[in-house]
Amino acid sequence: xxxxxxxxxxxxxPTKVVIEVNGVGYELLIPLSSFEKLPGxxxxxxxxxxxxxxxxxxxxxxxxxxxxxxxxxxxQSVSGIxxxxxxxxxxxxxxxxxxxxxxxxxxxxxxxxxxIGKKTAERMVLELKDKVDHLHGDLPTALGQVPxxxxxxxxxxxxxxxxxxxxxxxxxxxxxxAKAMLGDQASVEELVRAALKGGK
Numbered sequence: 744x745x746x747x748x749x750x751x752x753x754x755x756x757p758t759k760v761v762i763e764v765n766g767v768g769y770e771l772l773i774p775l776s777s778f779e780k781l782p783g784x785x786x787x788x789x790x791x792x793x794x795x796x797x798x799x800x801x802x803x804x805x806x807x808x809x810x811x812x813x814x815x816x817x818x819q820s821v822s823g824i825x826x827x828x829x830x831x832x833x834x835x836x837x838x839x840x841x842x843x844x845x846x847x848x849x850x851x852x853x854x855x856x857x858x859i860g861k862k863t864a865e866r867m868v869l870e871l872k873d874k875v876d877h878l879h880g881d882l883p884t885a886l887g888q889v890p891x892x893x894x895x896x897x898x899x900x901x902x903x904x905x906x907x908x909x910x911x912x913x914x915x916x917x918x919x920x921a922k923a924m925l926g927d928q929a930s931v932e933e934l935v936r937a938a939l940k941g942g943k
Contacts, residue, residue: 745794773805777805777806814832834857836852907939924941
C-alpha cells in the first residue's frame with residue numbers, strides 16, 4: 744500500500760497533481776483544500792495518499808494533511824458514496840466545517856455541496872455523527888494566501904468547477920461572480936465554494 748509520496752511537484756491543477764519520485768511521475772487526484780497548500784512547481788512536496796482499486800482502474804488520491812485523508816476514508820463509509828463524491832465533499836467544505844455540520848446535523852449546509860442531495864446529507868449525518876470525533880484536531884480556518892496572477896485564479900476556479908460537473912460557460916460566469924464578490928485576495932478554494940453556493 745502506498746501511504747505517502749515525497750518528490751517534486753511537476754504539475755498542479757485544482758483537482759490533480761503530478762509528482763515525480765525517482766524518475767517516475769505519479770498522477771494523484773486531490774481536493775481543493777490540498778491544492779491551496781501546495782508549494783510552487785519544481786519544489787519538494789509530500790502528500791498523504793490513498794489508493795483506490797477497481798476492476799477497471801487504479802486511482803491514487805492525494806492529501807496535504809492526515810485529517811483530509813481520514814475524512815476522505817470516513818465519508819466513503821456512508822452507503823452510496825464513492826471516492827469521487829468524497830473528494831467533492833472535501834473540495835466543498837473544510838474538515839473542521841464538515842465535523843461541525845455533521846455534529847450539529849446541518850443537512851442544509853451539507854446538501855449545498857455539489858453532488859450531495861438532501862437524502863444523502865441526512866444519511867451522512869446519521870451514519871457519521873458518532874465517527875467525527877475520531878478525526879484528528881481541527882485545521883486552521885484560514886488558509887495562507889499567496890499573491891498570484893488574478894487570471895490564473897479565475898482559470899483554476901473554472902477548471903475546478905468543470906471537474907465538479909459545471910458546464911464551461913456556467914463555470915466561467917460563476918468564477919467571475921465569485922471573484923467580484925470576494926475580491927482579489929480570495930483563494931481558489933474560497934472562489935470555488937462561493938461559486939458552488941451561488942449556483943444553488
